[in-house]
Amino acid sequence: xxxxxxxxxxxxFLLVAVLPSPLLASSPDNPVATVAHRMRDLxxxxxxxxxxxxxxxxxxxxxxxxxxxxxxxxxxxxxxxxAALRSxxxxxxxxxxxxxxxxxxxxxxxxxxxxxxLVVLNGDTEVxxxxxxxxxxxxxxxxxxxxxxxxxxxxxxxxxVRMIGGDVTGTMQSLEAVVSPAEPxxxxxxxxxxxxxxxxxxxxxxxxxxFGMVTFGRPNLEIVSDTVSHSFGxxxxxxxLGQILLVPTFGMLVVGLxxxxxxxxxxxxxxxxxxxxxxxxxxxxxxxxxHAMGETITRRRMARGLVVSPNAYRYVLTGxxxxxxxxxxxxxxxxxxxxxxxxFVSAALATWFLGTVGFGAAILSRGxxxxxxxxxILPPEMMTDEFLWATPQFxxxxxxxxxxxxx
Amino acid sequence: MTPxxxxxxxxxxxxxxxxxxxxxxxxxxxATRGILAERQVIATLDFGAGAVRVGPAAASQLYxxxxxxxxxxxxxxxxxxxRTGILRLGLESIGKGGMRVTSRSQLEQTGNFAFSRTVPxxxxxxxxxxxxxxxxxxxxxxxxxxxxxxxxxxxxxxxPMRGECRHATFTVGAGEIDIxxxxxxxxxxxxxxxxxxxxxxxxxxxxxxxxxxxxxxxMGVVTLRIPRGTGVRLDAxxxxxxxxxxxxxxxxxxxxxxxxxxxKRKITVELNTTVASIDVDWID
Numbered sequence: 006x007x008x009x010x011x012x013x014x015x016x017x018f019l020l021v022a023v024l025p026s027p028l029l030a031s032s033p034d035n036p037v038a039t040v041a042h043r044m045r046d047l048x049x050x051x052x053x054x055x056x057x058x059x060x061x062x063x064x065x066x067x068x069x070x071x072x073x074x075x076x077x078x079x080x081x082x083x084x085x086x087x088a089a090l091r092s093x094x095x096x097x098x099x100x101x102x103x104x105x106x107x108x109x110x111x112x113x114x115x116x117x118x119x120x121x122x123l124v125v126l127n128g129d130t131e132v133x134x135x136x137x138x139x140x141x142x143x144x145x146x147x148x149x150x151x152x153x154x155x156x157x158x159x160x161x162x163x164x165x166v167r168m169i170g171g172d173v174t175g176t177m178q179s180l181e182a183v184v185s186p187a188e189p190x191x192x193x194x195x196x197x198x199x200x201x202x203x204x205x206x207x208x209x210x211x212x213x214x215x216f217g218m219v220t221f222g223r224p225n226l227e228i229v230s231d232t233v234s235h236s237f238g239x240x241x242x243x244x245x246l247g248q249i250l251l252v253p254t255f256g257m258l259v260v261g262l263x264x265x266x267x268x269x270x271x272x273x274x275x276x277x278x279x280x281x282x283x284x285x286x287x288x289x290x291x292x293x294x295x296h297a298m299g300e301t302i303t304r305r306r307m308a309r310g311l312v313v314s315p316n317a318y319r320y321v322l323t324g325x326x327x328x329x330x331x332x333x334x335x336x337x338x339x340x341x342x343x344x345x346x347x348x349f350v351s352a353a354l355a356t357w358f359l360g361t362v363g364f365g366a367a368i369l370s371r372g373x374x375x376x377x378x379x380x381x382i383l384p385p386e387m388m389t390d391e392f393l394w395a396t397p398q399f400x401x402x403x404x405x406x407x408x409x410x411x412x
Numbered sequence: 413m414t415p416x417x418x419x420x421x422x423x424x425x426x427x428x429x430x431x432x433x434x435x436x437x438x439x440x441x442x443a444t445r446g447i448l449a450e451r452q453v454i455a456t457l458d459f460g461a462g463a464v465r466v467g468p469a470a471a472s473q474l475y476x477x478x479x480x481x482x483x484x485x486x487x488x489x490x491x492x493x494x495r496t497g498i499l500r501l502g503l504e505s506i507g508k509g510g511m512r513v514t515s516r517s518q519l520e521q522t523g524n525f526a527f528s529r530t531v532p533x534x535x536x537x538x539x540x541x542x543x544x545x546x547x548x549x550x551x552x553x554x555x556x557x558x559x560x561x562x563x564x565x566x567x568x569x570x571x572p573m574r575g576e577c578r579h580a581t582f583t584v585g586a587g588e589i590d591i592x593x594x595x596x597x598x599x600x601x602x603x604x605x606x607x608x609x610x611x612x613x614x615x616x617x618x619x620x621x622x623x624x625x626x627x628x629x630x631m632g633v634v635t636l637r638i639p640r641g642t643g644v645r646l647d648a649x650x651x652x653x654x655x656x657x658x659x660x661x662x663x664x665x666x667x668x669x670x671x672x673x674x675x676k677r678k679i680t681v682e683l684n685t686t687v688a689s690i691d692v693d694w695i696d
């Protein structure tokens with residue numbers, strides 16, 4: 006018996022599945038579509054005990070109330086209906102304003118007239134007769150067959166509204182059921198791995214940029230780095246002001262160019278150059294901060310007696326590693342509630358702070374050209390006579406080299 | 413308990429307490445209504461984010477709406493009053509959170525809206541930050557209002573509209589809007605209001621009646637594409653705006669084609685621009 010039912014179900018499924026969908030979507034008068042829909046309707050009947058037994062829903066003064074007179078908020082209606090469902094479903098109680106409710110498959114016969122709204126839960130609705138009201142269906146299809154008519158609106162939540170020669174005077178609405186969330190929540194290891202990969206990518210990128218700057222622009226990098234070390238507070242202030250004025254300056258630049266007829270042509274170039282300079286100043290400043298941090302750390306290690314090679318590449322590598330420490334902590338334990346958020350905010354604030362200092366140092370040193378704030382120029386009051394003593398270049402007779410000892 | 417095992421236990425407890433990322437729920441909603449004896453439909457369409465299409469419906473349908481939306485942030489709206497003909501379609505924000513930035517997941521939303529060709533339609537479309545494509549040719553539009561925010565909208569009148577279009581108003585915030593086939597639209601008055609953006613008005617199609625166009629634009633580029641042989645008169649009120657109008661003769665603040673009064677097809681354009689560029693292109 007079970008084998009026979011399975012075989013019949015498979016045969017029906019194949020028949021329905023093989024039928025091309027354009028046929029099914031064609032006009033209601035199409036006999037092929039009618040047959041296909043009828044066969045599809047048979048499938049749920051073979052589902053055995055999974056479908057609830059058709060029955061009326063009892064009204065109860067304590068039960069929730071639903072009003073199908075207005076079907077223009079399907080999300081709210083779905084929420085109300087699902088909240089009313091009980092397990093087993095036969096225990097569900099529901100009050101329907103101006104109508105009645107049923108559970109399971111419901112069929113309105115061709116000689117039947119339903120006055121009022123009809124709510125059907127967990128089952129398909131077949132309309133062969135006349136319904137003078139709205140139909141609200143939850144988790145089931147609504148099919149209006151030839152000769153059937155609905156004087157009102159139809160809403161199928163978790164189902165479809167089908168017309169097979171019938172008529173609906175109002176609006177037909179279908180709200181797709183929520184099958185499953187689009188994506189399951191990622192696992193903890195996946196979150197950590199993704200964040201770690203992102204951090205590693207940024208670190209390697211900054212390292213490559215830093216090594217490039219050391220190779221091709223070492224003097225400028227060192228001047229900005231020295232500015233960071235010797236004028237830390239001033240650099241932060243300049244960086245903060247620079248961030249505040251970045252956008253207004255950009256706007257003034259664009260407006261100023263637009264106001265001049267010839268300058269309007271330069272707007273695209275000016276925009277690109279301005280953005281490029283801003284990015285270079287921010288990134289270069291951050292790398293200069295890393296350079297300064299690395300230099301400080303390296304010299305402290307050397308002072309403790311460790312033998313390391315003090316070069317700019319090492320400074321950048323060491324400084325970037327120090328910068329990454331807070332972010333590594335976030336990668337490792339960022340998933341912990343509250344603490345993860347605090348670590349993230351701390352790391353972001355620290356990075357912003359150092360980036361601001363670097364940006365300010367880049368501004369103060371004019372991109373590593375001016376050494377005024379780099380601690381390289383001694384003020385006149387610090388000059389001693391030793392520094393002021395000019396070495397004569399002319400008029401000083403050379404001392405005769407003593408003759409070699411003939412012996 | 414050793415420090416290592418204690419740390420492992422703490423880490424595991426944190427992992428259990430960690431809140432899972434909120435999954436996004438996309439849902440589909442369909443609404444359709446047949447034609448009975450409607451005299452007019454006054455429709456409002458709201459679609460804040462995603463890709464939206466508007467076009468003519470099947471012969472028996474008054475309107476049709478198919479949307480796929482982010483159920484965590486929006487809900488579908490479909491309200492129709494058969495007595496007044498007032499129709500409201502689209503997506504409505506649930507209102508979670510205060511200030512939000514449009515995310516990629518929101519942009520996956522799609523909406524297809526269709527309206528009857530035969531029933532007179534007054535359409536007001538609020539497109540927000542969506543990518544919009546409106547094919548309105550063949551509809552019986554009486555009034556049209558399209559509000560577009562930071563988006564790109566393409567509006568086409570591919571075939572002559574039925575009935576008589578009184579007004580067509582296009583408002584663009586910081587985006588692009590291309591309107592083609594305005595001659596097919598045959599609207600008595602066309603108004604374009606723009607912020608920072610680009611707008612193109614193309615007067616192609618079957619000429620129904622002379623048009624009066626009002627353009628108010630700030631910091632943008634307006635291009636008027638007009639078939640050669642059409643009489644054009646521009647009344648320009650400009651501030652820091654450039655006007656490129658080859659083939660037009662200037663008289664004070666008015667530019668017009670030679671023998672404008674004798675032209676069979678006439679377009680009168682009132683320009684009110686600030687820091688903008690206006691181009692008049694002729695179509696052969």
